[in-house]
Amino acid sequence: MGLGAKPSGQQNAREDASELVKWMRKNRRALTSTLFLIVMLIGFTAANTEVFSQFKIYRSVMISLPSWIFLVVPLVFVVTAGEIDLSFPSVVGLSSYAFVSIVDRGGDPLLGIAAALVVGVVLGYINGILVVRIGLSALVATLGMNFFLRGFINILAQGFSIAIPEIRGTFIHSLMTGDTIQIAGNQGLPNQMLWALAFTALGVFLYNRHSFGVRVHCVGDNPESAAEMGIDVNRTRIMVFVFTGIGAALAGVFSVMINFVWWPTTGDGLLLPVLAGLFVGGTPTWGGIGTVFGGAIGTTIVAFIETGVIAAGLTGFFTQFFYGLIIILSLIFQRFNGGRVR
Amino acid sequence: MKNDFIIELQDVTKSFGNVNAVDGISFGVRPGEVVGLIGDNGAGKSTLIKILSGVHQPDSGQIIVRGQEAQHWNAARSRESGIETVYQDRALVPQQTITRNIFMGREIKNRFGVIKVKTQYEEANRLMREIGFTSKVFDPDSPVATLSGGERQGVAIARALYFDADLIVLDEPTTALSLIETAKVFGFVRNVRERGRSIIFIGHNIYHVYDIADRFVVLDRGKVVMTANKSEIASAEVLMQHMQEIAEMAHADAEPVGA
Numbered sequence: 001m002g003l004g005a006k007p008s009g010q011q012n013a014r015e016d017a018s019e020l021v022k023w024m025r026k027n028r029r030a031l032t033s034t035l036f037l038i039v040m041l042i043g044f045t046a047a048n049t050e051v052f053s054q055f056k057i058y059r060s061v062m063i064s065l066p067s068w069i070f071l072v073v074p075l076v077f078v079v080t081a082g083e084i085d086l087s088f089p090s091v092v093g094l095s096s097y098a099f100v101s102i103v104d105r106g107g108d109p110l111l112g113i114a115a116a117l118v119v120g121v122v123l124g125y126i127n128g129i130l131v132v133r134i135g136l137s138a139l140v141a142t143l144g145m146n147f148f149l150r151g152f153i154n155i156l157a158q159g160f161s162i163a164i165p166e167i168r169g170t171f172i173h174s175l176m177t178g179d180t181i182q183i184a185g186n187q188g189l190p191n192q193m194l195w196a197l198a199f200t201a202l203g204v205f206l207y208n209r210h211s212f213g214v215r216v217h218c219v220g221d222n223p224e225s226a227a228e229m230g231i232d233v234n235r236t237r238i239m240v241f242v243f244t245g246i247g248a249a250l251a252g253v254f255s256v257m258i259n260f261v262w263w264p265t266t267g268d269g270l271l272l273p274v275l276a277g278l279f280v281g282g283t284p285t286w287g288g289i290g291t292v293f294g295g296a297i298g299t300t301i302v303a304f305i306e307t308g309v310i311a312a313g314l315t316g317f318f319t320q321f322f323y324g325l326i327i328i329l330s331l332i333f334q335r336f337n338g339g340r341v342r
Numbered sequence: 343m344k345n346d347f348i349i350e351l352q353d354v355t356k357s358f359g360n361v362n363a364v365d366g367i368s369f370g371v372r373p374g375e376v377v378g379l380i381g382d383n384g385a386g387k388s389t390l391i392k393i394l395s396g397v398h399q400p401d402s403g404q405i406i407v408r409g410q411e412a413q414h415w416n417a418a419r420s421r422e423s424g425i426e427t428v429y430q431d432r433a434l435v436p437q438q439t440i441t442r443n444i445f446m447g448r449e450i451k452n453r454f455g456v457i458k459v460k461t462q463y464e465e466a467n468r469l470m471r472e473i474g475f476t477s478k479v480f481d482p483d484s485p486v487a488t489l490s491g492g493e494r495q496g497v498a499i500a501r502a503l504y505f506d507a508d509l510i511v512l513d514e515p516t517t518a519l520s521l522i523e524t525a526k527v528f529g530f531v532r533n534v535r536e537r538g539r540s541i542i543f544i545g546h547n548i549y550h551v552y553d554i555a556d557r558f559v560v561l562d563r564g565k566v567v568m569t570a571n572k573s574e575i576a577s578a579e580v581l582m583q584h585m586q587e588i589a590e591m592a593h594a595d596a597e598p599v600g601a
């Protein structure tokens with residue numbers, strides 16, 4: 001710029017183009033996973049156009065996907081901060097146990113949600129203390145917590161599941177998991193998907209625009225530098241664990257609301273798909289950078305694999321095979337976005 | 343002498359394991375003065391200024407800020423009270439943008455913590471121009487990892503200048519810089535002094551330090567072994583001489599007794 005006298009139509013066009021290029025470069029990890037999702041869906045559609053041109057299959061994915069998204073969003077913060085949290089499956093289980101216990105005794109569902117959130121926050125805080133204050137390895141400590149909490153759940157529940165059919169028809173249940181927006185026939189968009197989208201948007205905002213997210217980036221990038229510039233590194237680290245506890249509590253509440261049942265195993269199957277979605281989405285393992293939107297896309301990719309493989313006419317025996325194949329392929333694509341810069 | 347220090351350390355100590363990095367140092371900085379802090383590698387200079395800037399907690403001793411003993415002194419507090427430090431390691435986060443690095447720890451934000459992204463970008467842009475970043479290759483959104491060593495040092499210094507601190511601490515700011523870049527750093531220092539701010543300048547080049555400082559503090563193995571005003575030292579050569587004597591004394595200390 002600078003030469004103001006120039007007629008600037010052409011120059012603007014060039015600047016716009018470079019703005020677009022800059023935007024694409026900045027979001028390349030999220031764009032890669034989005035592109036991958038689109039290509040995968042096109043592949044599935046080619047394999048079974050009949051099924052993949054109907055809303056039904058997308059709706060079936062949207063039933064359980066939201067719980068994964070409530071987990072992956074805070075986990076992006078955790079990994080960006082240079083930590084890991086493997087305890088979330090059991091935090092889902094224990095916080096939703098608090099919810100279901102209250103509702104089962106005739107308590108207000110809102111009170112149940114509050115209790116679940118308290119459990120999530122406390123457990124997240126305990127994880128944070130173990131890792132940050134006591135100095136245990138995040139990998140080992142949270143893995144230990146996952147076993148410990150699941151054991152605790154089993155002792156509490158003595159193998160019994162808890163059903164809460166009475167929640168059906170309550171205002172809070174329809175608000176959270178009803179089908180407010182009707183799409184095709186009598187098939188609606190599950191509200192939990194909208195909540196998950198709102199949660200993702202909140203996560204994107206916190207991650208990029210709020211000082212919490214920005215400090216998480218700095219701490220994961222170089223903790224010594226962050227401390228030298230006056231960032232409370234330990235507090236930031238503890239907060240990402242607490243955030244994961246909150247996400248796990250929400251995931252647990254939604255999961256129980258959708259199934260009307262709490263099982264002692266609730267949350268158990270979440271570890272691998274959510275972590276796979278996180279990394280497939282473009283957040284690298286080394287800390288300092290990541291993408292919340294990509295994480296949501298990554299879990300969507302993972303959620304579609306199983307549905308897609310079956311719908312494409314393959315037997316269930318192929319599911320794991322494609323699971324692995326697609327995860328590795330997408331990680332190879334993410335690899336083109338470069339390694340760690342110092 | 344009247345106690346008009348901006349910040350003063352009284353008898354501070356700090357050890358790492360059995361290394362007494364700072365071993366009972368009293369030291370202060372007055373408004374408008376440039377203190378040259380010199381000493382061999384490992385003398386304790388960086389540790390001393392990290393106590394001052396709140397990165398390290400001293401094992402003992404007091405920190406007095408504008409006449410008041412500081413409680414719970416930490417890096418955030420020291421920045422709030424007008425001390426900015428350019429650390430020897432530069433304290434950058436290389437995967438983040440230049441803007442994010444400049445405002446790290448002191449973001450421009452509203453009271454809900456929402457960062458004013460546009461303001462930060464514009465301020466960073468202005469600052470980069472001011473310190474002479476003219477490259478078209480990078481802008482405030484470029485990651486610091488794309489910058490050269492000198493440019494990174496420029497970001498670290500720009501950050502210290504931005505907040506208009508009363509005291510700027512520069513820990514070996516010219517290491518690994520080209521001659522032109524070094525000259526630029528000295529330009530900054532003079533500029534800051536002309537605005538009546540104080541500086542602590544740590545350098546390994548005695549001639550540079552002699553040029554720029556009003557007062558010299560020499561450290562050796564965690565202790566202050568010499569303090570002198572510029573008026574007491576005729577030339578850089580004389581200062582060099584003192585440094586050599588100190589080094590020889592240290593050497594003599596290390597000799598086995600009765601040799």
Ligand SMILES: Nc1ncnc2c1ncn2[C@@H]1O[C@H](COP(=O)(O)OP(=O)(O)O)[C@@H](O)[C@H]1O
Nearest residue numbers: 358361363381382383384385386387388389390
């Ligand atoms: N974080 C640390 N951990 C352990 N030892 C340290 C640490 N920082 C400094 N030291 C030791 O303290 C002594 C003084 O170091 P430093 O203050 O960096 O010296 P200088 O800056 O004068 O070269 C050295 O022996 C150094 O090895």
Ligand SMILES: [Mg+2]
Nearest residue numbers: 387388389430
């Ligand atoms: Mg040093």
